[in-house]
Every structure is written in structure tokens, then in C-alpha cells.
Amino acid sequence: MAEKYNIMTPRRLPVLSHTLTALLCAGTLALSPFPAWADNVQEATRLMKQGQLGPALEKTEQALATKPKDAQARFLKGLILTEMGKQNDAIAVFTKLTEDYPELPEPYNNLAVLYAQQRQFEKAKNALEMAIRTHPSYATAHENLGDIYARMASQAYDKALQIDSSNASAQSKLAMIRDLMSVSARPTTLAARSAPAKASANPAPAPAAKAEVTPVAKPEPTQVAKTEPAPVAKAEPAAPVSPASDSKPAAEGKAEVEKAVRDWAAAWSRKDVKAYLAAYGRDFQTPGGEARDTWEAERTRRINKPEPIQVGVDNLQVTVEGDRATAKFRQSYKSGKLKTAASKTMVFVKRDGHWLIQQERVAN
Secondary structure (H helix, E strand, O other): OOOOOEOOOOOEOOOOOEEOOOOOEOOOHHHOOOHHHHHHHHHHHHHHHOOOHHHHHHHHHHHHHHOOOOHHHHHHHHHHHHHOOOHHHHHHHHHHHHHHOOOOHHHHHHHHHHHHHOOOHHHHHHHHHHHHHHOOOOHHHHHHHHHHHHHHHHHHHHHHHHHOOOOHHHHHHHHHHHHHHHHEOOOOEOHHHOOOOOOOOOOOOOOOOOOOOOOOOOOEOOOOOOOOOOOOOOEOOOOOOOOHHHHHHHHHHHHHHHHHHHHHHHHHHOOOHHHHHHOEOOOOOOOOOOOHHHHHHHHHHHHOOOOOEEEEEEEEEEEEEOOEEEEEEEEEEEEOOEEEEEEEEEEEEEEOOEEEEEEEEEEO
């Protein structure tokens, strides 16, 4: 069953809707009494957004050398490790953050996404419950918890069918959950791209920030990650726009990404499995954190069902930053008796001249 998780984004957390949604917060860097620390954190954030994870991690370590206990730099380190696929190291970072700053909900949320990717759903559930206890209005944590419950229900129905394969009720319920979650699969939403503001003795509650269309699975596999609100943190300002010399490449990149989205939807609609799967990059964050081969086999099985498929893309909006791009649109899906519509966010990376999907996130 495809799943979505809101990470906390890997993203796609948004898989739990994984996806790590990509709002990076700069916190109160401008007011920091440690200019070197602030510069290193800002540079690490910029490098991570560009996919330069090694240098980003190095800058984060330099920041922590100045302020070893700083929550923002440690949180950023956890995000970078998540993006690098070093799940156990990221878990260690976020776990320590929950111990030192139990009032911050984001580390709990990101822990849940990482646990979900490892199929440790009970641990993911406990972490999300802690996030909600800390910050009851944390919408992403509530959504991720619903995704976890759905995944645990799927496991229970699977077990029931192993014991009694003729159980028609369990078969029906399992099919319903799988169809629902495969059409709008998104990674568990991690607070992955939002860094907690600098912790204080009496931290202010995190504002109910609007998530960026993210990370548990629904109809078609879409990896996701919703951006979680960062307490008392300001969104990092957009990179300054370069003179006219940069406008043409940006426009060309936007057109290329728009075409990539429509080609992906067309391949899905005509049930061209090869072209559909080719739209995803090698580093695509699968919705449930499963192996790529397993995910491809499941997608192939679902697309090859006898019912025709119709996938529509409306209100497409694309933003391009270097070799990374974000596409937001309204996806409609129809197959047999199933008909759904959802808002979707895709994160693309440019590889060898081609824009490929790295993350998918879905929100109703």
C-alpha cells in the first residue's frame, strides 16, 4: 500500500506523507549575538536547498562548534542527515532534541516520519502523540497520525487474511484502504524543511502555519512532505532575483518542468508504466520508505489493472531555483468507480538535462 507521510518532506516525511514541504526557516539569525554561528546556519540552509548536503552538514557542524546546544542548528543537522539517507543518525539527533527541548513539537514529528520509513509504526504513533501533546494545533502531526493509523489498520487486515484468506470483510476493507491511499500517497509530513526557532527558557507555541501541500498516502503514490510550522521562526527570504540574464534560464526551466508534469500525467493515463516510472529520479523518496523495486512492482500492478485511468492536472504552478523545482497543481484521478481530486506538490531535480520527480506530496 502506498503511503504518505508528512516529514518533517524525507519528504516527504510529508511519507509518512515523506516527503520532507520545503519551507526553510531562518529563525532569529539576524538578532543572534554569534555572527559566525548565524552565517554558518544561513549558509548550511542555502546549501541544503541546493542539494549540496555534504558542505551543508560541514557548515552545520561549524555552527554547532560555536553553540553546541543550539536547537536550530541541531534541527538543521537532523534534516540534512535525513536528506542524506542517514536515518539512524537523524533519529539520534531528533531524539536528543526531544530530550533537551521537550517543548518543541517538530523533532517529535520528524522522528515519527523516520520511524514510519523503517516501518516502526508504534514508535511513530507514540512520537506523534507527543508532538500533539506539546502543540495541540499542530495540523501536520494530526494528519500524520491518521496516516499511521491507516497503515496499522492495513497490517491488521493483512494479518486477518493470513489467518483466514476467505474473510470477505477483511478483503473489502483492505482493498478500500489500499485504493484510497495509493491514489493520493504522500510521504509522512516531516517538519523536515522547517527548522525550530532558537529555543528559549519559555518558548512561544508554534504558530499554526499553513502546510505546503504535503506529507500519509492516499490515491496514487505521491511522496510528500508538508512543511511544518516553526515556532517563533521567520521564513527564510527568497533568494534575490538576478538580473535579466537569469530570467531566460528560469523561464525555460519552468516550461520544462510543466512539460514533465503533463508528460507524467499522460503516461499514467495511457497506462505506459515504463514512461511513468521513468519520470521518477533514482533518489525518489518512496511513500512508505520501501525499497524502490517493491514500490515499482506495486505501482505496475495497480496501473495495469483492467480499468481505464484518467489523470488530470489543473492550476499548475511551477517555481524553479537552480536545479530544483517545485510544481503545485490540482490532480484529478478516475479509475473504475474510484474518483478523487487532491492538491499535489512535486519536487523535481535536474539530472543529465532531465527534470525528475524526487518527492510527491498530496493534500485533500
